[in-house]
Structures are given as structure tokens and as C-alpha cells.
Amino acid sequence: MEKIDLREKVLDAAEKLYYAKGFTAVGMDELRATAGVSLKRIYALFPAKTDIIAAVLQRKHNEWESSLHRAVLEAGTDAHARLLAVYNLLEQWFCSEEFRGCAFINAFGELGGTNPEVARIVKEHKADFQMQMAKFAKESGLSSELAYQLSLLAEGAQTTAAISADPQAAIQARAAAEVLIAASLRS
Amino acid sequence: MEKIDLREKVLDAAEKLYYAKGFTAVGMDELRATAGVSLKRIYALFPAKTDIIAAVLQRKHNEWESSLHRAVLEAGTDAHARLLAVYNLLEQWFCSEEFRGCAFINAFGELGGTNPEVARIVKEHKADFQMQMAKFAKESGLSSELAYQLSLLAEGAQTTAAISADPQAAIQARAAAEVLIAASLRS
DNA sequence: GACCTCCGAGAACGGTCGTTCTCGGCTCTG
DNA sequence: CAGAGCCGAGAACGACCGTTCTCGGAGGTC
Known part of the structure; x- marks a missing residue:
């Protein structure tokens, strides 16, 4: 081996x-x-358990980043569809049997207060997600404020789906996102 | 004593x-x-540490419920203002020095997988919050779907503000909420 | 003062944690 | 076959956990 x-x-x-x-x-x-x-x-x-935790989070970050990219790519070129792809990805994820929320949020809650490296990794992960959303928005000529708001919906959907054990959170998040995007296009 | x-x-x-x-x-x-x-x-x-944890969460739940009520009461009778009050409350909270996210989300991440009582308390807390939002929405003649979406924004703002150490999340959540409410009133 | 009750400080206990070490068997080389 | 290195299983270790117990002093009552 x-x-x-x-x-x-x-x-x-x-x-x-x-x-x-x-x-x-x-x-x-x-x-x-x-x-x-x-x-x-x-x-x-x-070297230690802490390093395993850090490595797990790093790997999860890479996996999330690439599946987000894939989902957006597969959504084609339509501005709406590309930005909404993330919520479809979330819905799929929420429906998996083992789903128990965002591992980074969980890690932050449990270890963020005492382990600065974990706090840093989680922070970077979320900053990266916000940057991706901003990039997708920009490619569709939409504002970074809108992107930030869309990411708030995605985060809220993750915790709500986990705690309430309700994948519908993704669908409602997408519905809200559609309204926000439409309003942003109108202005 | x-x-x-x-x-x-x-x-x-x-x-x-x-x-x-x-x-x-x-x-x-x-x-x-x-x-x-x-x-x-x-x-x-x-009897045990677990019971202290449960008691802490129960007390925090009551405090949150009453400060939410107070915030909405102080917002007056305007439909917009009442629903937006929650985001002002969040902003205030996010600006406190010790802010480290929602204690219930943190508890769920750390203990939810192994401690069913904690999972239950957290679930009830979030269900209660959603019900409050639905009630406020209904009093203003707004749909429960909208209320659910507004609560997604509030949840997302909490985790984002904590992890990114950025109280702006509350302001962006409120801005998004305003758009959603306006769109809901228009239809 | 003599006795009793209460309670805080801290030791004690059994268990589990992360981490390291020991031992005995396996495989490879000559 | 002899010897050497390697590695898995599990013991060992020190630290710390949640929980209970002991001890001795403080304070009240006759």
C-alpha cells in the first residue's frame, strides 16, 4: 500500500x-x-490529531471548490442558471443520508474558539466561497453585493437544512435568490 | 446565597x-x-455536565425569544419595520466583542451528532424562530414562504458574521430582506 | 467549652484521551 | 537456514476528564 x-x-x-x-x-x-x-x-x-483535522478540512475545501465549479459549468451560460446552480448543488447534498450541516461551520463552532489554525482554514473557506460567488455574478454583469446576499442565503440554507432536517431549505433559498437576481437585473 | x-x-x-x-x-x-x-x-x-449544557441552551432560548419580541415591539406597527427589526437586532449582536456565532448552531455541530437532547433543543429553538417570523409576516399580511426566506437570511448572516468576523453580514441580510419583502408586496 | 451541622477545598477514583513504546511475528536477503 | 529490518496489535504512559468523597474548619446552639 x-x-x-x-x-x-x-x-x-x-x-x-x-x-x-x-x-x-x-x-x-x-x-x-x-x-x-x-x-x-x-x-x-x-504529527498529531490536530493535523488530521486540518488535513480533512483542507481536502473538503478542495472537493467543495471543484464540485461548485463543476455545477456551475454544467449549468451552461445563462446568467440565472449559473448563479442558481449552487442551490441545486445544495439540494442534492441536503438529501444525502449522512448530511449534518457544513463541516466548516461545525468545526468553527467546536474548535474555532481554541484552535486558531482551524479558525483560519474555515475563514478562508468561506471567503473563497464568497469570492467564487462574486466572480460568477460579475461574469453575468451582477453586483458583488448581490453575490454576498446569495451566499448568505446559501449559508442559511445549510444550517437550517441540517438542524431542521429539511432539504426544502435549498428550494426556498433558490426561490429567494431568483427574486434577488430579478430585482438586481431590473435596477 | x-x-x-x-x-x-x-x-x-x-x-x-x-x-x-x-x-x-x-x-x-x-x-x-x-x-x-x-x-x-x-x-x-x-445531575451532570450535560444538564448544565441543556439548561444553558434553554435559558439562552428564552432570552433570545424575549429580545426578539422586544425588538419587534419597539419597531412599531409598520410591516416593513417589524420584519426588519430582527436584522437590526442581529447587527447589534454581531458588534459585541465576544460574538462567536449562534450558540445553538455551535452546539448542534459539536454535540448534535452524539447528544439527542441537545439536537432536540436546537431544533426546537430554530423551529420557534421560524414560527415567530411567520407570525410577524402574517400580521403584516405576508406569506409564510417569505418568512422562511427571511429566516434563511438571518441564519446565514449569523454564521457569516461569526466566521468572517464581519458585522456587515447583518446589513446585507437586511438589504436582501427589503428586496424580498418589496417583491412579496408587489405580487 | 462541647457538640452538631454545614460546606469549601481539594484529593481520590475510574475512565478515556492523545501519544509512544514493546513485543512478537512476518518478509526479504544472502 | 540465519539474520535483519519492518510493522501490526496492543500495552503503557501521563494527562485530564466528570464525578464523588474526605477532611477540617466555620458558625450556630445549649
Whole structure:
């Protein structure tokens, strides 16, 4: 087994466990059992648990970024459709069985107050998302204020869908987004 | 010292510490030191740490509910102003030094996956908020869909303001809310 | 003063955490 | 086969957790 594969195995298990139960609630032994990788190997790959958490978040950030890009690309060239693609992506995500909110928001709540690196990664992730939305808006000739408001809707949908266990949040967010975009085009 | 005062002292300290650092990160000894109440007394008031957490959330829920009511009352009778009052309340909150997001969202992320009681309290809190918004909307002759969308904006503003450390989220949320309300009145 | 009750400070307890170490068996090389 | 290196399983370690217990002093009553 390659070193890189082992790393992925550990991160796969860590991502799943941390997301489902929270970070502190998952011990290294549970991670070892789920990943099927010995403690010795894990600590050869990562200096400490904190570094695994950071690596999980970094990988999740990259995955989110690329699936957002893909969703927008697949939405074609229509200004409306491109900006609304994010809400379709959210709806799909909200419907998955394991959905339990945004891992970054969860990480910020649990660790942001005591772990500055986690706080930084989460902040960068959300800043990146806002920048992407601003870019998509700009490409359609729409304002960055609108983009920011659309991202607020997306964030709100994530927490609401998680806590209320209700994927409808995505649909309502999209409906609101449509109104905001239409109003922005009119002005 | 009355029993009820001691209870409040413990909950005051717990609320502050849990909010700033997360729930698991704060031990009972730190709580004892900050509250100035001995462990013996704390365990006479609460069976276990879990119950303190639940009590903190319940109290926070009541406080939020009453300050929301107050904010809406003070906004007068204008339909716009009443619905927008919540965003002014949020802005005020976001500007406080210790602001670190919505305690319920944080609790859900950290404990929701393993502690069903916490998950329930958080869910009820958010359902209650949505109901309040729906009630305010109805009183102004506006739809419950609009109310739901306004609550999505409020939720998104809370996480965004916390993570990006940017109180502007409240202002943008309010601006978006104004557009949504205007569009709803027009139709 | 003698006795009782109360309570805070802090030790004690059992358990779990993150991290490291030991041991015994496996595989490869010559 | 002999020897050496490697690695997984799990023990070991020190720290800290939530919770309970002990001890000794403070204060009230006769």
C-alpha cells in the first residue's frame, strides 16, 4: 500500500467520523479501527490529531471548490442558471443520508474558539466561497453585493437544512435568490 | 446565597465559557473557578455536565425569544419595520466583542451528532424562530414562504458574521430582506 | 467549652484521551 | 537456514476528564 493511499484511507475515515460525531468525540483508536490503519502508521503520516483535522478540512475545501465549479459549468451560460446552480448543488447534498450541516461551520463552532489554525482554514473557506460567488455574478454583469446576499442565503440554507432536517431549505433559498437576481437585473 | 442565585451564577459562567471555547473544551473545574461555586454545590444543582449544557441552551432560548419580541415591539406597527427589526437586532449582536456565532448552531455541530437532547433543543429553538417570523409576516399580511426566506437570511448572516468576523453580514441580510419583502408586496 | 451541622477545598477514583513504546511475528536477503 | 529490518496489535504512559468523597474548619446552639 502506497503512502498516499494510506493517507487517503485515514482522511476518508476521519472525514466520515468527525463529520458524523464531531471532532473531540472521535478518539484516535476509533479512527484507527475505521480506517484500518495502525496507530503507528497514522502517527507516521500526521504529527498529531490536530493535523488530521486540518488535513480533512483542507481536502473538503478542495472537493467543495471543484464540485461548485463543476455545477456551475454544467449549468451552461445563462446568467440565472449559473448563479442558481449552487442551490441545486445544495439540494442534492441536503438529501444525502449522512448530511449534518457544513463541516466548516461545525468545526468553527467546536474548535474555532481554541484552535486558531482551524479558525483560519474555515475563514478562508468561506471567503473563497464568497469570492467564487462574486466572480460568477460579475461574469453575468451582477453586483458583488448581490453575490454576498446569495451566499448568505446559501449559508442559511445549510444550517437550517441540517438542524431542521429539511432539504426544502435549498428550494426556498433558490426561490429567494431568483427574486434577488430579478430585482438586481431590473435596477 | 439563595439556591436560585447560585444556579444563575453557574449558568452565567457556563454560558460565557461554553460559548467562547466550545462545550467539551471547558472542564468542570474551570467552570467551578469562573462561577465561584464549589463542585459540591454545582452537582447538587445539576445531575451532570450535560444538564448544565441543556439548561444553558434553554435559558439562552428564552432570552433570545424575549429580545426578539422586544425588538419587534419597539419597531412599531409598520410591516416593513417589524420584519426588519430582527436584522437590526442581529447587527447589534454581531458588534459585541465576544460574538462567536449562534450558540445553538455551535452546539448542534459539536454535540448534535452524539447528544439527542441537545439536537432536540436546537431544533426546537430554530423551529420557534421560524414560527415567530411567520407570525410577524402574517400580521403584516405576508406569506409564510417569505418568512422562511427571511429566516434563511438571518441564519446565514449569523454564521457569516461569526466566521468572517464581519458585522456587515447583518446589513446585507437586511438589504436582501427589503428586496424580498418589496417583491412579496408587489405580487 | 462541647457538640452538631454545614460546606469549601481539594484529593481520590475510574475512565478515556492523545501519544509512544514493546513485543512478537512476518518478509526479504544472502 | 540465519539474520535483519519492518510493522501490526496492543500495552503503557501521563494527562485530564466528570464525578464523588474526605477532611477540617466555620458558625450556630445549649
